[in-house]
Amino acid sequence: MRNYSRQREQILDVVRKSYEHPTAEEVYEIVHKADEKISKSTVYRNLNELAEDGKIIKISTLANGYRFDYMKSKHHHAICNECGKVFDFEYNLDIQDIQNQLKKQVPFDTILNCITVVGTCNECKNKN
Amino acid sequence: MRNYSRQREQILDVVRKSYEHPTAEEVYEIVHKADEKISKSTVYRNLNELAEDGKIIKISTLANGYRFDYMKSKHHHAICNECGKVFDFEYNLDIQDIQNQLKKQVPFDTILNCITVVGTCNECKNKN
């Protein structure tokens, strides 16, 4: 059973209000401004707990570190494999059908209702 | 320009022959058996170079670490967010269309022709 904690509310709020798929470090920097006493371990722990509870989602990128999203609206994720930035995009897909097909083929249970594609963002492409 | 190296061939071969989407550590253990002198940094460096060259693909999981795949056949990836295992599955998708839609919405360039879904595998689900 989970108790209320002010820190967890603050952390959820930061992710909820961000459109930038912040990293744990970025979340820490923001909450830290409002609450000088908060510790990094609290931020990491709570981000993981919030993701466990399905309140936010945790995204793993190819650049180092994870990113977090509140998923207000239905969308998918395009991840740049150089800078690790996450871009939201819309695409009409029948996730239920994907899940059904998936289950026939491999021992997999539920999936999130969002897919991920990996590639290179324009900014990183232009650098090379 | 890239020179030939025996070590890189061995590393590519391990990924090519594996159906298990090995982690860098697992690749190291396998090549190490055949070649006691190979170092971990060589394995890590070459896995990244091979991924850069498009010979293999690098997959980021929510459990710690990356996994690698040779992508012999066309397939997609389902990743368990607890154990990090990667499962291959087939699903008919028009990747070109996804990419076109994506480009209209966000500054993103090319994408791999495989999507990723995240969820829980049966084994991890039954543990809880």
Added chain:
DNA sequence: TCGAAAACTAGGAATTATTCCTAATTTCAT
């Protein structure tokens, strides 16, 4: 309202996957 049990926190140490550094070796074009 009080007190005990459970949940949570701050702070910092520990862990661990990965990258970086350097001197020595290998590759390859000429």
Added chain:
DNA sequence: ATGAAATTAGGAATAATTCCTAGTTTTCGA
């Protein structure tokens, strides 16, 4: 064959994340 460029082994360094502990906050039944 020779020199420049690429690569390696080995280990140190890095950095994101988790773990540990003592103290604090929350919850809830009496």
